[in-house]
Amino acid sequence: GQTGKLMYVMHNSEYPLSCFALFESGPCLVADANFDILMVKLKGFFQNAKANKIESRGTRYQYCDFLVKVGTVTMGPSARGISVEVEYCPCVIANDCWNLLMEFMQSFMGSHTPGIPSVFSTKHDSIYSPADTMVQYMELFNKIRKQQQVPVAGIR
Amino acid sequence: LKGQQASPFVLRARRSMDKNGMPWHLRYLGQPEIGDKNRHALVRNCVDIATSENLTDFLVEMGFRMDHEFVAKGHVFRKGIMKITVYKIFRILMPGNTESIEPLSLSYLVELNVVAPAGQDVVSDDMRNFAEQLKPLVHLEKIDPKRLM
Numbered sequence: 001g002q003t004g005k006l007m008y009v010m011h012n013s014e015y016p017l018s019c020f021a022l023f024e025s026g027p028c029l030v031a032d033a034n035f036d037i038l039m040v041k042l043k044g045f046f047q048n049a050k051a052n053k054i055e056s057r058g059t060r061y062q063y064c065d066f067l068v069k070v071g072t073v074t075m076g077p078s079a080r081g082i083s084v085e086v087e088y089c090p091c092v093i094a095n096d097c098w099n100l101l102m103e104f105m106q107s108f109m110g111s112h113t114p115g116i117p118s119v120f121s122t123k124h125d126s127i128y129s130p131a132d133t134m135v136q137y138m139e140l141f142n143k144i145r146k147q148q149q150v151p152v153a154g155i156r
Numbered sequence: 157l158k159g160q161q162a163s164p165f166v167l168r169a170r171r172s173m174d175k176n177g178m179p180w181h182l183r184y185l186g187q188p189e190i191g192d193k194n195r196h197a198l199v200r201n202c203v204d205i206a207t208s209e210n211l212t213d214f215l216v217e218m219g220f221r222m223d224h225e226f227v228a229k230g231h232v233f234r235k236g237i238m239k240i241t242v243y244k245i246f247r248i249l250m251p252g253n254t255e256s257i258e259p260l261s262l263s264y265l266v267e268l269n270v271v272a273p274a275g276q277d278v279v280s281d282d283m284r285n286f287a288e289q290l291k292p293l294v295h296l297e298k299i300d301p302k303r304l305m
Contacts, residue, residue, distance in 0.1 A: 035207075
C-alpha cells in the first residue's frame with residue numbers, strides 16, 4: 001500500500017561497469033552491472049515506467065583539466081534538448097572549485113551558465129562521487145520530462 | 157519484499173567486518189531447480205551484485221524489510237572453483253549493533269558451495285567427491301531449503 005515512488009535506474013558510459021539506482025530524494029545506490037539482471041527478476045513487484053526512458057548522447061571533450069560532455073537529450077524518437085556536463089577533474093571537493101567551474105562555463109556558455117547545483121549544498125566538504133553526477137542528470141531529465149514538447153506545427 | 161505473489165522476494169546483503177571500505181555484496185538466490193532430486197548438491201539460480209555502502213538504506217527505500225541479521229566469523233578455503241567456509245554464527249543482541257554479539261552455538265557450520273555458469277551440473281559430482289574426502293571429520297549433506305523455511 002505504498003504511494004507511487006519512482007526509482008530511477010541509470011547508466012553512464014563514463015563508468016561502464018556500474019549501474020546507478022536512485023530515488024528522487026533518497027539514496028543513490030552504486031552497483032555493478034548485475035543489478036540490471038536483478039531488476040529483471042523483480043519485474044513482478046514493480047510497475048515498469050519504461051516508456052519514460054530518456055537518454056543523452058553526444059561527444060566528450062577534454063580541455064586541460066576540464067571534461068566537457070555535450071549531448072542531445074532524447075526521449076524515444078524525439079529530441080528534447082541539449083545537456084552540457086562540465087567536470088573539473090583535479091578537485092574532489094565540489095564546493096572548492098565551484099567558482100572556477102562557473103568562470104570556465106561562462107567562457108563558452110555565457111548567460112546559459114547554471115546556478116550552483118543542489119547536490120553541492122548537501123555535500124558540504126565531503127568528497128564528490130559519480131553518484132552525485134547521476135543525481136544531477138536525474139534532476140535534469142525530470143525537468144526535461146515535465147517540459148511541454150514544442151509542437152511542430154505548420155503556420156499558415 | 158512482499159508483493160502479490162505467494163512467496164516474498166528474498167535478497168541477502170553481506171559486508172566484510174574486518175575490511176573497511178569494501179563493497180557490500182548483494183545476492184539473489186532462486187528456488188531450487190527442478191530435477192534436483194538426483195543431483196548431489198542443491199542448485200539454485202544466483203545473481204551476485206557488488207554495491208555501495210548505502211545498500212541497506214536503499215533496500216528499505218525499495219520496500220524491503222529486514223528479516224534477520226547475523227555475524228559470521230571463521231575461515232574461507234578454496235579448491236578450484238569450490239569454496240568451503242567454516243564459521244560460527246553469532247546472534248546480534250541489538251539490531252544493527254555488531255559489537256554486542258553472542259554465539260548461536262558452540263559448533264562451526266561447514267558449507268561447501270560453488271558459483272558456476274548455468275548448466276554445468278557436473279560440478280555437483282566434483283562437490284560430492286570432495287565431500288567424501290572430508291568424512292568422517294565432517295558429514296556434508298545436501299539441504300532442502302523448504303524444510304528450513
